[in-house]
Amino acid sequence: MRGVKTISFNSGRFGPWEVDLAPSVYPPREDTELICRTLSRIKGMGRKAVEIGCGSGVVSMALSEMGWNVHGYDINPYAVACSRANIEKLGYSGSVVIDEGGLGESGWRIPDDVELVVWNLPYLSPPEEGEPLLEPIEEASMSDIGGKGWSFELLEYLNNHGSENIVVVALFRIEPDSPSTPSDWTNSGWSCRIIDSLRMGDEKLGVFCLWKTGFGLPAVRVNSCESTMDYSVGLPAEGWQRIVADKQVMGRGRRGSMWESKEGDLIASWRINREISELPSPGLLQISIGASVSSLINCDLKWPNDLVSATGKKIGGILIEANSSDRGFRLGIGINSASRTVEGEFCPGWRDTLGELPRDYIFDCVDSMVSSIIEKDDRIPDNSPMSLQIDSWKALSRLLSRGQRVEYKGKEVRVVGIDSDGFLHIVDRGKRKALSTTDDLVWGFGNNVVTD
Structure with missing residues (x-):
């Protein structure tokens, strides 16, 4: 030639x-x-x-x-x-x-x-x-x-x-x-x-x-269960395992709080058949998954695990649980489909932020997002913790960029970052602190004050 x-x-x-x-x-x-x-x-x-x-x-x-x-x-x-x-x-x-x-x-x-x-x-x-x-x-x-x-x-x-x-x-x-x-x-x-x-x-x-x-393995779908998190314990101990329910009667959120749901909401849990030591910290996984899902349903992310509207009203949340007797851990995601009043509080749904999309479409998208962060195969290198940190901080920054007020122990503080453990970094009276819990943390949305 x-x-x-x-x-x-x-x-x-x-x-x-x-x-x-x-x-x-x-x-x-x-x-x-x-x-x-x-x-x-x-x-x-x-x-x-x-x-x-x-x-x-x-x-x-x-x-x-x-x-x-x-x-x-x-x-x-x-x-x-x-x-x-x-x-x-x-x-x-x-x-x-x-x-x-x-x-x-x-x-x-x-x-x-x-x-x-x-x-x-x-x-x-x-x-x-x-x-x-x-x-x-x-x-x-x-x-x-x-x-x-x-x-x-x-x-x-x-x-x-x-x-x-x-x-x-x-x-x-x-x-x-x-x-x-x-x-x-x-x-x-x-x-x-x-x-x-x-x-x-x-x-x-x-x-x-x-x-x-x-890799083509279908999700388990049930009409009703007490809790998808409890149900997921019994899923097979290999492969990409998840359950989605039409309704649950004993759903729970962080710290054992009740999670009320209605038919049509997204109620799903994943049994993650990986050692926790193989992955970034649970705190970082939780908020990075929240960052991904918040972009899907066009809402804000409130640290550490809440999906909220622009006025701070809760749309959904992410929960990670583990115990010493099981390999891996369990992940739960709940998202309201439509607005409702819970204990006197208005709570919107994805129909308010995204439009009239069916539950199964939302589940398939969320399932792909969770898989993109966690699923394991020897042909797919894992995410780096730094990339998850960056994505999480970008999502939280969207909320902070609108002048979001944050108070810690009664004093207004400045949120400056998220670390590799998923901890929230604040500057309080000139000193940088890493927060691992929401104790004494208050988020202000306009005239609304939101605590955990």
Whole structure:
């Protein structure tokens, strides 16, 4: 091939590799290194992976280094030729096969026994009418398509072809907005966990793991029970286990308080079959899940576990319980569907903040959000505590940014952060303090005062 050049690729545990590149073949760049950093945490152990858009072959070789048997594809025949040459030259022919083809091509499919799909999604914005175009082959490898993007095309393919045991590792452009977006996956019953990110000038890229929530294991659904938290104790001790009830008669909140619910509310509990030591602290898990759910139902988050309206009225809450006799712990989430009066207090529901959405839709979304933070699989690296801290603080900051008053022991204080234990940090008379409980803490919402 004319115009072939050789570049060196060296990223962490992968390389150094002298890689040959033909014109029009996407070269290894910072985004390649970003996706390789994630793959360095995912061991293959002889399982099968597919790479879509293999380009130079670098990512397929990285997968091979991690123990995967790889089938790489590219619609660019020059990329196929380059990948094959690089793989043979660098000694990966025994575990990597490269073929021409890709998503949307006639006859192309992902084999049923594949457990990992990797795609550095084309993320340049599709050209507007009248804008200059790249060559067709380059355009296909670098630019997203209009509508919902290539990501949605892959999502539809997987939903139509059985995907319960597949994990997708995909690189998205997070900023500025791109047609391809992880939210399409979470809206379709998939879980989504960001593993790594990188800012390059005005662009921010992120590598996400995507999988069907629970890997297809359905939730237990009952008409009535005393308490979903108590019911969850009897769920199986493996896999993604959760129960959702139409009504419960003895629901409880934090510190043993009663949780009153009505038919149509979200009443759900999860049995988390993981050692607590494997995960961030329960306090941080609780508030980070609250942060995620508050964004879904368009409400505020009040530390440590309350979902509230802009006036401080409680919409729902998150509860974590554990005991020494059981492995793991239990998580409960209750959310009002509609407004009601409880003990003389007005309490709104998601219909006030989000609109007339059915309970099952809310449950599926919440289930995916909880799974995105907690669910375990050896193909999915865990969240970092720092990322959960940041997300929790962002959610709480939305409330504080509106001039929220907070008092501690009768004195107004300033809330300044959340730590890795989920403790609330305040500045009280010039001294920083970490609060682990709500004792002596008062939140003021306009003319309303809310205590726990």
